[in-house]
Amino acid sequence: MRGVFIDANDSLAEIFERQRQAGDPPVRVHLNPNITPEQWPEILDGAEIGIVDHTALPTDVARQCKGLKHVVFLGTGARSYMNPEELAELGITVHLIKGYGDTAVAEAAIALMWASARGLAQMDREMRAGNWLRDDGMQLTGKTLGLIGFGGIAAEVARIASGSGMKVIAWNRSPKSHPGVTFVNLDELLATSHVVSLHLLLNDETRGFLSRERIAQMRPGVILVNTARAAVVDEAAMIEALRSGHFRHAGLDVFNIEPLPADHVLTSIPNVTLSAHSAFRTPEASENLIHAAWEHCRRLAGG
Incomplete structure (x- = not known):
């Protein structure tokens, strides 16, 4: 063979x-x-x-x-x-x-979360353009991180986030338990999480999982992190949430079109931090x- x-x-x-x-x-x-x-x-x-x-x-x-x-x-x-x-x-x-690459992807998700909370990418862009941009960041200690989907990567994210003083809650399609993680229903997770990190495999059931209706349920000012697959999110609804300020920020490693075109709308939205599908690398x-x-x-x- x-x-x-x-x-x-x-x-x-x-x-x-x-x-x-x-x-x-x-x-x-x-x-x-x-x-x-x-x-x-x-x-x-x-x-x-x-x-x-x-x-x-x-x-x-x-x-x-x-x-x-x-x-x-x-x-x-x-x-x-x-x-x-x-x-x-x-x-x-x-x-x-x-x-x-569970640890590699988890560390990238955590990096995107912290960069999103402090607006690091936006400050970097502005300073390179000669602008002294200063803004209040989000302090993550004591905040709630909600994990949607709970496998090996999410378990590593939970370990790191718990060690940094965050409260970690999770929802999974099948019942699970994990030390230091409180499993809740999806409605509660969406309504109470300051940061939501996606860890779902893409299949017919999860395509478009984070729909317009579920995005509307999310806490105002939430940070979204996606190192899973872009298609689990309604992209148009996510963009509207970013532009309206319903989402404070999004840290994205995955996209519906890859490589991401230079003229894609996500490249022009300031409250998004982008990485080139490299979380596992x-x-x-x-x-x-x-x-x-x-x-x-x-x-x-x-x-």
Whole structure:
């Protein structure tokens, strides 16, 4: 069984080759992170396993990938790039990698929260333009952080936030418990949280989860942090909440269109801090990610 890492960047390619072991299945690294979806069939060249970082795999393109049986997606958000159910009908199984970057993403969420509370990005922009912008920030000690969705990343966010003196509450679609975290119903979380951080996987049930109606329920002056998937939020309603001041600020790492176009409305709203879908990007997380990808390949090749 052959494999191809179809869209490797320099960093991931180096880690991938360093982790290669004697006896591993043959996996070729295609060193180009900027391929188009239409290039899948040519790059795979009949291989049964495709390892992919961020390139979309439309179902009609997958039909042209003769021999493809397994897609190893480097992360958990495959639904943003392909339709796993439609691929399954073609005999192609999508494999996810969970937990590799829980701490990395959690630290990024915390960083976006603090930057949003103190307006750091806006002050930085203004000072570079020669303006001495000073404004009152939000002190987070003693404030309530509401976590929507509670998996490994949210647990790490809770650990860090609790250590900084915040009260942490959470809502999850299935019952959970966690030390130091109070689980509440969604209405209570939306109404009482000074900061809301999203940690939902994207699927048919969570698409548009933070709707216009739920945004209206949120506490005036709330900070929204999203390191999950952009599509769990009604973008138009979020933009209105930012412009009206209902949202104090938003710290966003994920977007409906990536890369975010330079003329996108979010780039012109002052009370937004943007990061380029990079919450998971640390050397430690990348090592974990590639190790898991190799483990998938070894398991699949071994039958």
